[in-house]
Amino acid sequence: MRTDYCGELRSSDVGREVSVCGWVDRRREHGENLAFIDLRDRSGVVQCVVDERHDLRSEYVVRISGTVRPRPQGTVNANLDTGEIELGECIVEVLSEAEPPPFPMHARSEVDENVRLRYRYVDLRGERLQRNLKLRAKVNSAIRSAMESQRFTEIETPMLVASTPEGARDFVVPSRLHPGSFYALPQSPQIFKQLCMVGGIDRYYQIARCLRDEDLRADRQFEFMQLDAEASFVGQEEVMAFISEAVSAATEAVTGSTPNEPIYMSWLDAMERYGSDKPDVRFGLELIELTEVFSGTEAKVFQVECIKGINHKGGASLGRNAIDELTGKCQQWGAKGLAWFRVGTQGTLEGALTKFMSEAEQVALGDAMGAEPGDLLLLIADQRHKVRDVLGLLRLELGRPPISAGGLNFVWVTDFPLFEAIDARGCPVSAHHPFTMPHLDDVAVLMEAAGAGVAAGAGTGAGAGTGAGAVEASKLLGVRSQAYDLVLNGWELGSGSVRIHRRDIQQAVFRTLGISDTEAEKRFGFLLDAFRYGAPPHAGFAFGIDRLVAILAGEENIREVIAFPKTQSGADPLSNSPTAITNHHLDELGLRVLGGANA
Ligand code: ASP
Secondary structure, three states: OOOOOHHHOOHHHOOOEEEEEEEEEEEEEEOOOEEEEEEEEOOEEEEEEEEOOOOOOOOOEEEEEEEEEEOOOOOOOOOOOOOOEEEEEEEEEEEEOOOOOOOOHHHHHHOOHHHHHHOHHHHOOOHHHHHHHHHHHHHHHHHHHHHHHOOOEEOOOOOOEOOOOOOOEOOEEEOOOOOOOEEEOOOOOHHHHHHHHHOOOOEEEEEEEEEOEOOOEOOEOOEEEEEEEEEEOOOHHHHHHHHHHHHHHHHHHHHOOOOOOOEEEEHHHHHHHHOOOOOOOOOOOOOEEOOOOOOOOOOHHHOOOEEEEEEEOOHHHOOHHHHHHHHHHHHHOOOOOOEEEEEOOOOOEEOHHHHHOOHHHHHHHHHHOOOOOOOEEEEEEEOHHHHHHHHHHHHHHHHOOOOOOOOOOEEEEEOOEOEEEEOOOOOEEEOOOOOEOEOHHHHHHHHHHHHHHHHHHOOOOOOOOOOOOOOOHHHHHOOEEOEEEEEEOOEEEEEEEEEOOOHHHHHHHHHHOOOOHHHHHHHHHHHHHHHHHOOOOEEEEEEEHHHHHHHHHOOOOHHHHOOOOOOOOOOEOOOOEOOOOOHHHHHHHOOOOOOOOOO
């Protein structure tokens, strides 16, 4: 049907008779019998000079045959790849008529996203999604080659699985053949990739679809794609190198140049300096430790566990309202308040709290923060974790550039704690997932915690023989893990860890997490069993392809790099999912719905 793509014709084609196919983009009438049609396909547009007898409307699908000729002098369009030429003496064949498009194609940003998603097939024709989806395909292809050249084997793992604990809610699928029983859709292929290691696959990878029933955000969809990888007889360094290689290849495929070497930072450093485990290192505003400065303070607000501050350079010009607004935000994030000082022209501090501070304290504060006239010093005083969290958010509020600014800054965050919190039952919660290997020096603490739990619970039935028992919470929260994250421009791209390959350590972790031996046997018995039959030491990682592609495409929202995403509320306005199912279908599955659409 066609000889060429529209957007690829150039001056060098002048004189050729060509046929192009596509959609009518713009149409301009010219005199009585002449119209200019911009014909669009996936490669771009070309101008066709068409006889007015054809009643061509926007988005009609047509085939146009004509001769490539230079545009008349003065009508060359330098902004268009095909701007030097046009197709003349056109013969037009309408392949498909079209109703007027449901939204104006050239004012996309003003159209409600629900409308664009309802008519996604029209939206997909636009330049932005065409570009983003091609970019995405390049990323996938580069990742595949990079993994394969590092001797990884692509293996597909099942979609109907037993639950995998990644910390989110499962999507479940009822079983017709086993009424009352459910499959989970995989939150990740975690357990299967570890079983592949026991199975001697040695190096596994997969561009895997993962499903997690969590609230949606700009960087989160129910289903997302991960490069998932696992390797045997390797440790953290090797895994970070494998993944860096894949990410670098993907970046190079898109940008044409190799990205900067990643930065390595410990979790503690990231938390203390950036107030976040996904440090955005594209800008300053680092958190400055001030606890020492106030060690002998008379000021009540500063008699707390931790004080840190941010020097907002030149911020003294912020008005009272703006500062009050920042204070309000800090309170929303959990702080009691925000202490602030303007730095005056003489370098002296000005602010309501100075009257509670000694002269020496004021000087020491200014020095510690590198204060200069015109700066605004913003301080939070509270428990250490709260100070870090709130200032981390304030830092982003004050300085975060758009996602595409400041180049690509990869950071490997290492030495995560094994547990991130203690839950209401007194059991710790995994920071990563329960298969993460603790730091070997800290295994003894775990064994102690698990042992204490067993003694306390006497090992009978569910709930017994579990919990952290006699070991103090602070000691447990201090247990280090061999887990690591990859961060890009402040977005968490992915995480991984060295895995537990020993049955006794895995059991100790389950017990410490409050998972009884009985429950562990029921949920993960097959994994513990596998460890009986020769498990190699192994480690792995997974990173989100949607997020990587979004950043490479300069998009703040991953929906812009997914062909058919869900809305913020988890619906698909195009196919109308989720939908009710018939009573017959429910009967077959042995289900009854309480409330909701079927009730
Ligand atoms: N399964 C983990 C995740 O999806 C990644 C990993 O540990 O490999 O977050």
